[in-house]
Amino acid sequence: MQNNVKKQNSRARKGHKQRNLGIKTNCDSVKFKSNQAACEYVQATTKKVKNENAIYPIITEETPNSEKRIQSQQNSSKLENLIGDAFGKDLSSFTFNNSLENNQEEEQETLNEFMRDQVKFEEIYSYQKNYLNNQNEIQSHMVAILFDWLVEVAHSFHFKRETFYLSRNYIERYLLRQPNVLIAKFQLLGVAAIFIAHKCEEIYPKTLKDFHRLIQDQYTIQEIEEMEVAILKCLDFRMNPNTPIFWLNYYTKLWDEYIVDKELNVSLKERSNESYYRYRELVQLFDVCLIDYRFKKDEKITALSLIYLVIAKSMQIFEDYGKMASQQAEIKCFFDSNHEYNQIFRQFIDQSDLYLHFDRKIEFKDLRDVVCETTKYFILRFDNALPRVLLNNQDFIDELQHEELLSFQTYNRNTIETINYLLKQKQ
Template identity: 70%
Template sequence: MLNNSKKQKSKSKKLSKSKDSEVKSSCESANFKSEQAACQYGYYIIPLERQTTIKKVKNEKDISPILEEEIPFGSSILQQSNLQDYDKLICEEVVKDFTSFTFNNSLEHQISQEDEYETLSEFMREQVKYEENYSYKKNYLNNQNEIQSHMVAILFDWLIEVAHSFHFKRETFYLSINYVERYLLRQPNVQISKFQLLGVAAIFIAHKCEEIYPKTLKDFHRLIQDQYTIQEIEQMEVVILKSLNFRMYPNTPIFWLNYYTKLWDEFIIDKDPCVMFKERTNEAYYRYRELVQLFDVCLIDYQYKQNEKLTILGLIYLVVAKQLQIFDEYETMAISQSEICDFYHSDEEGYNKLFRQFILQSEIYLEFDRRIFFEDLNDVIYQLLKYFILRFDNSLPRVLLNNQQFIDEMQHEELLSFQTYNKSTIETITIISKKNQ
């Protein structure tokens, strides 16, 4: 249940056909703009983010956004001189339209609470022990001379777009960045000319580990056909596997995000107000999407160094508070932290008390891991606020666009698992980085 509904073989055959027919166009939309990147960074293999122009379907009953065209815009963004005006642009949140699709709740299975608790406890005990074998430090750029933090962010942002274009799961993307980071930690002084090749080979390996419908090597070669050959991708794949000692199945951060959101939903379900993340409703679905998009930005920003589990809890704290309208203006809070500071150390009879209770009551699940206290979230929440300038993208994954039947037939955990791409990610990290200088 927590493993992203990994191998569900009952998928619609219709999905398989539609996905195969979109491979070529998906690859083209995810291509690097190498020549423009050379102008910006001085290296020919650094990818640029792209802006997707959105238009609405004329039929009001079918308002799912469709992709019209893709326009390069990275150079103009990074050359913005008036950051204050651009902050306002990023802070504008896309209006959520909850009528784009509906959920069929008849497929959700009822499991006894005692059996679920016993199974979950045993499973999580094993996962925590298993995780220790894959732990690594996030200072992998300390032994790299050519690769810089903004290059890592751009590469990971491109991998998100590749995963989104190929209809991959979030787990696939997080596996790929795990491989890249561990490889950079073990292999010093990786050449910048091989950096994109490393990313392509990493997500190629990850998709073979995770996806039910794998792509061919030619599909991935189309992404970078002007830079590397198929043989070079294969060689890099072998190098990565050997470097990581063929240990390719870590617990990724998205695993823990799904775990903690499940705990929150179980805790809040009988309370008022009931703000959930995995309820089979449109509102909960978009809330989960916003949570994950914020988490993506934090993890691909090399400058962010907080513990991943505390980051997840901090984001849950802030996203739920936003839903409850506890804070009037997140844009102001992202600039000045005084309001959140005063609130976090008060309100013992309100929201803070509720969240403290959540952490304490969930201790039985966390007993196998390091114990977490409400006070541990103090510094994390302050640092997370700055990422709330991210403009939330509520467009559906491409595989779900205009496909209500597929949504009805799909288990909810699998529907949540599709990776989505937010075109504002790199702009957000760039603005935060310039403000910190």
């Protein structure tokens, strides 16, 4: 919400900091084969570029770093391996220096007025989510694979989550306006979209050659440039929408403010290890929901529903999340009950400035169907490793503002596996 101000204030500091750290990002040449059969993985060759900080093939049966994990998974049932304990984390990997956190000075009334303006602003960027209806070659599983790969690209380049979500927005709007995009140009569309997005969002942009290394066996630099121009023209140069992660961050901020005077120790953005991992769990669930094309619910409702479920999980309201993920009856019964947690969350929604549209506020009952549907994504095995740029950099973590630390995109290698499993269960 205040990204532009934060970027200007931290530009000099980040430049000095990154020079000292010597952060370097390299990537592999990747072949994109999204015309393969739905939900299949095929082996693809990977060409190393300088070091091991590489992006793996986006469609692969096995990767070197996950070979042992995949072998161990085969020794037990599929569902048991997908379901992970989100709280079995190593909280000793890093610590927070709370003395460096800045005070929030903005008045709540001013913030609410600004956010209402943002909801109204969305009207010029609104679009239908059935963008595959006018596509002959591109199918839903191909969209999931492309988005998953773009998350991995953003993670490898140390980009912010906003960068990925901007590229996702560009791709969906382009597919809606441009019918019958060829599958041979689909990865080119993804690379050009994240190339544009990173120039809009990142303080230190990469060169076009950095992105060309991702697909140098497929397309030329000139083709990337031509696709970039095509996207800009197709979208009428409207490249600054409010993305879903923008609203998720706003709702988490409101939740933390709401529980200040409550007997709840389940914050999402407090500068502590527990809150950090809780937030990481939330955004990984949010990623997998929005990567899955079949999930077309309103993104604001999805964000609030996941906050509802993640907080409930932190409070240990439900005992068996495996059962809850496969059978929604329990969560439906609980949501309709007069449980104290439901009263707290209903009050949070009623008192907060949450608008679905400019003229319609969100109500607690609006969450019911989406809460039940998003529960199934809790079979996702969470990846709680620190983003690559933060590994072994305690000083870097201490210097960062907390919002900036939370903003790095992370990649969960179980995303496509989870979506494929859910697809097979539905068939």
